[in-house]
Amino acid sequence: MAAPSIPNLLSLRGSRGIRGHGRGRGGHHGPGRGAASHDSTIQGTDTDAAVSRLSAVELGYLEDPFAQYFVSPDAQITRRLPIINRGTFVRTSALDRLVDQFLRQHVFGESALAGGQIQENVHNAQIISLGAGTDTRAFRLFTSKGRKWNQGRDVPPYELWRNSIVYHEIDFPRIVEKKLATVRQTSSLKEALPDPNLEQADGSWKSCGRPPNGSEFWCHGLDLRDLSRETDLPRLDGLRTDIPTLLISECCLCYLETSEASNVIKFFKDRIPQLGIVLYEPVKPDDPFGKQMVSNLAARGIRMPTLEVYKEPKDQEDRLRAAGWEVCCAYTVEKAWEEFILQDDQQRVDSLEGLDEVEEWKLLAGHYVIAWAHPSWDMGMRWDDNDMKYY
Amino acid sequence: MSDLDKWVAQLRACRPIPEADVRELCHKARELLIEEGNVVTVNAPVTICGDIHGQFHDLMELFRVGGDVPDTNYLFMGDFVDRGFYSLESFLLLLCLKVRYPDRMTLIRGNHESRQITTVYGFYDECLRKYGSANVWRYCCDVFDYLALGAIVLGASNTLSPASESSAAQEYADMNLEVEVCNADGVSTFQFPRQSRSLTSSSDPQPRGSPNGSSSTAGHSSPATGNKTGPPGSGASGSSGGSVGNPAGAVLCVHGGLSPLIQTVDAIRLLDRKQEVPHEGAMCDLLWSDPDDIDGWGLSPRGAGFLFGADIVKEFNYKNDLSLIARAHQLVMEGFKEMFDASIVTVWSAPNYCYRCGNVAALLELSEDESGLGVFARSNGDVSRSDGGQEKGRPNGFDTLEGPARRYRVFQAAPQDSRGMPAKKPVADYFL
Ligand SMILES: C[S@@+](CC[C@H](N)C(=O)[O-])C[C@H]1O[C@@H](n2cnc3c(N)ncnc32)[C@H](O)[C@@H]1O
Secondary structure, X not given: OOOOOOOOOOHHHOOOOOOOOOOOOOOOOOOOOHHHHHHHHHHHHHHHHHHHHHHHHHOOOOOOOOHHHHOOOOOOOOOOOHHHHHHHHHHHHHHHHHHHHHHHHHHHOHHHOHHHOOOOOOEEEEEXXXXXXXXXXXXXXXXXXXXXXXXXXXXXXXXXXXXXXEEEEEEOHHHHHHHHHHHHHOHHHHHHOOOEEEOOOOOOEEEOOOOOOOOEEEEEEOOHHHHHOOXXXXXXXXXXXXXXXXXXXXXXXXXXXXXXXXXXXXXXXXXXXXXXXXXXXXXXXXXXXXXXXXXXXHHOOOOOHHHHOOOOHHHHHHHHHHOOOOEEEEEXXXXXXXXXXXXXXXXXXXXXXXXXXXXXXXXHHOOEEEEEEEOOOOOOOOOOHHHHOOO | OOHHHHHHHXXXXXXXXXXXXXXXXHHHHHHHHOOOOOEXXXXXXXXXXXXXXXXXXXXXXXXXXXXXXXXXXXXXXXXXXXXXOOHHHHHHHHHHHHHHOOOOEEEEOOOOOOHHHHHHHOHHHHXXXXXXXXXXXXXXXXXXXXXXXXXXXXXXXXXXXXXXXXXXXXXXXXXXXXXXXXXXXXXXXXXXXXXXXHHOOOOOOOOOOOOOOOOOOOOOOOOOOOXXXXXXXXXXXXXXXXXXXXXXXXXXXXXXXXXXXXXXXXXXXXXOOOOOOOOOOHHHHHHHOEXXXXXXXXXXXXXXOEEEOHHHHHHHHHHOOEEEEEEOOOOOOOOEEEEOOXXXXXXXXXXXXXXXXXXXXXXXXXXXXXXXXXXXHOOOOOOOOOOOOXXXXXXXXXXXXXXXXXXXXXXXXXXXXXXXXXXXXXXXXXXX
């Protein structure tokens, strides 16, 4: 269906190939009947995320050589509209940036040197990604060629990291099994996570060889709701409770009941003293756009319980405060575009496809929030204010 | 039944017509459009519509609310295609109606009526899907190149004719309404009588969401509802100075807005429009620009066209004997939005845009002036001004011509499975 003779919008600037033009979409589950069916619908959201990521990569928004392996070659569409591509770009970049902040503090930045804590082969920080799905962040980090940020604050290539990290992903067994199968089949994924090995019947696996920068990678197959139980808690092999840790939920906890989501956060907060958190979730269910969003998602069988409780960006901040963090912050994706994204990057993205959907962008991007919190200013995990502003 | 009537019937049922027929239709349409100037003259009464974006079922709802063709005289301000699932059926139906009733249908070009944009935003893919080749898309794009860039509405009245047949005309005239908002069933939900200028305090109310948010109209009682505030989106300005029954100044209709390269309506007439929408220049600006709360001109976040402020609009209207600019191009949640002392209005006619935005849609009705004085306002730029007797001294020195009375009919998205037409379950993308 591709039509190479047709110019892309703003093709004057040259853009990359597009895998197809179809705008149909397949693979959606109808409204859920029962919990099992809801679970499988929710697992299906990972495909949405993967397709959106690949679309943004192929059109030049994001750089991610790994995204392609997680979308099946016969997927109906691979190209999203500019507004969605921009959103995927902002969400991914903003989270990357928060992760970079965290790592700079403990792994590769100036402050990682402070206190003389540098030791080869000692893991100095931990990342836990909830509902990671087919997320490629670990692959990207473990093979990072570095990232230009701004003077003296660039992210160095992984070989230059002073310390290494422990990285955990958690998702349903079915999803982590699929991820393992994909990694096994794909040599460049195996380079990032060598010797992927099944550890448990629930699909949990780890990279048994050492990832390139000496870090450790674990992928756990479990239902997060099991972490909210009182007894008989699942084991999370390799989980460290003694090092600074960043907990990430990129559009995952929103699918849990609010109490379960709180309990999952509490599970980690109770065990890990130096815990920071980054959440990405929808907000504002009550305005006309939000109502339509809730009803459109319901038509696909998707329910987001936390959306009905944490309605405003401010509520997300309060949620983190209530969970025990002192310094909390929440930016809408719209604000993140303005504040997190470097001007050069804004201009680069503007030039990729153009954006005719300005009003729609404001609506859509105003309905997602990135919220984050860290223990306190003097516990070593500090977002550098200078670094969060754009230049 | 002529071919044309057959096509209309088939398209009204939301069924595409065969490729050979599309070709013929597009050919006929081009022959017609080639005769039109860049700026078409349209006489009131007229119903002005904004973006449609392939939302066929909602277009049917629009016709239900606004009246059918040819009973109602329509002016569509572009963006017929892209985004929705039925760009093809929507555009071809409008085109058929244009060819069938050339004097009752005016179509002007939107920024989406372009080869480049339609390859990104869906129309190209839709044609490919429905016909297996890009031929139909090509025929349509060739028509796009001939669409007019704007229209001038003459002879609009400064009073409204009744909203429905059941109301008495005289009663309506006596109310001397400047703005009325009706729901989809023709029931008046807000009425705003024309006020003398001195009563108007604030200049630019854009209450968003809340019907009580209006500022300029607060304190004026509304005969129909007793509601003390003006309609959402309305900037009813009380710009009156003339007496009831006088014709209002002309109305310029254009998809996007003004251009720093265009000072007069006549300058638009001189453009060479028969081409793909350029990336920059006057023609591009007319289709891409947006009004904004700035002074003068600003850069547009869309990457094409410009932002322009109240001063620009007022000066342009003054110079060109216009009382109002009607434009589309921007999603407004209430379906319409008046700005800058009601010197410009955005009309948006795609409800629940992209099956995602949750907005309502509107169309704008201008009544016919029956006083016979409309002749004075016939042209813009080359016939005497019709502001005689009005005091000068509007903000920044430009007198504003008395605006036409405006009726907005607000409507919601049609249920997807309505009227037995094929309906695809809407799937809107979100960030999941
Ligand atoms: C929308 S996807 C997001 C994937 C990834 N975080 C990203 O942003 O690209 C949501 C993911 O959360 C996972 N998830 C949802 N509920 C879960 C639960 N109770 N236990 C484990 N994983 C869950 C789903 O399987 C899915 O992979």
